[in-house]
Amino acid sequence: MAIHELEVLDVTGHTTKKWDTANEAEMEVVQRIFEDLTKKGYKGFSIKKGAGNNVTESEPRRAFDPEAEKMLMVPPIQAG
């Protein structure tokens, strides 16, 4: 059993949703969040972490990856 995380950047810094691959209901909720945000223009990334919580690898993802250790959603961009 492993706990996976989806982090969504927002006004609070970020909001974290967790899921367990053994728990289908949890996974469906997070998957729905991922898909809803993707439709709104957010970009998804799967993240691998190393020692000291530091990110060692980030890969763009078009679809929800239930096996990803961690996923991050960043908001769409606009010209400044």
Add this chain to the structure above:
Amino acid sequence: MLWRFIKTRVQDLVAALRARQAPEQRYRRNAEVNRKAAHDRAEKLLLDYLTPEQRETYRRYGWFVVRGQSGNHYSIWKNNGLYCNICELGEYGQIVSRLCAHAAINVPMGDHLLTQKLMLEHHEAEFQRVANRM
């Protein structure tokens, strides 16, 4: 007698005014605390995503360099706000142009910088298309 009446009325008015302002002041205080907490959370998250070299320059000078898929390098600055805070660097590290694009929603500065970093690293063409160039 009249003086005592006026004094009481003034005291009542001051008390009423303070009571009216109290929720607003409390709201402002809470908003400031929440804003600071969000800023700190975003800053911490950004630092997790930076390489040791990027973290070093960010802490010391307020900028870090990222490499796009095209091989181009960009320096992302936090000190001047979001207005053209990205420099596209040339072959020798000289500034070729300044780019201006950021998260389209209200997020703390650290989240804006993280969004710019990940977009430049993985969706460089889209970032270049959206950004204003100076």
